[in-house]
Amino acid sequence: MSESTPTLESMELKKPLDKMTVKELRQLCMNKMPLIVGASSMDKETIISNIKEYLGIQDEEGAVSPYKDRIISIKRKMRELRISKKAAESRKETTQLRRKINKMKKQTRALAKAL
Numbered sequence: 001m002s003e004s005t006p007t008l009e010s011m012e013l014k015k016p017l018d019k020m021t022v023k024e025l026r027q028l029c030m031n032k033m034p035l036i037v038g039a040s041s042m043d044k045e046t047i048i049s050n051i052k053e054y055l056g057i058q059d060e061e062g063a064v065s066p067y068k069d070r071i072i073s074i075k076r077k078m079r080e081l082r083i084s085k086k087a088a089e090s091r092k093e094t095t096q097l098r099r100k101i102n103k104m105k106k107q108t109r110a111l112a113k114a115l
Contacts, residue, residue, distance in 0.1 A: 017048050025051070067111040074111075078104045 017025070025047045029039035036050050052058075065071070078101055085097040 017051060022047070065112065065114075067114065071108050071111050074104050074108050078108075 013020075013028075020028070022044045025044065026039045026042075029036045029047060029051065033051065033054055036047075036054055039047055039050075042050070081097050081101050081104075085094055085101070088094045088097060
């Protein structure tokens with residue numbers, strides 16, 4: 001065979017492997033990766049792991065998020081706001097602090113998910 005092993009770039013995929021449906025992954029295996037046998041009976045995680053193994057892609061498990069310092073500082077500020085919320089006198093002030101805390105929680109979740 002004169003063909004070398006394909007890469008993700010050479011396959012010109014429209015979306016990342018994790019976002020593809022099982023049906024799309026099976027089609028990909030059947031059409032472009034004939035060495036992966038039995039894709040029609042595999043589940044999504046197995047197909048993705050076989051594709052990554054076939055292409056020689058290493059998973060970076062346990063990698064530290066580049067946003068870790070930012071997330072920690074936001075959580076520290078949230079703790080301070082919770083303390084000041086308990087000491088708040090008026091209902092209006094309590095509501096404002098609660099909403100700020102809620103926005104910060106959403107920020108930290110988005111940052112953690114961004115990786």
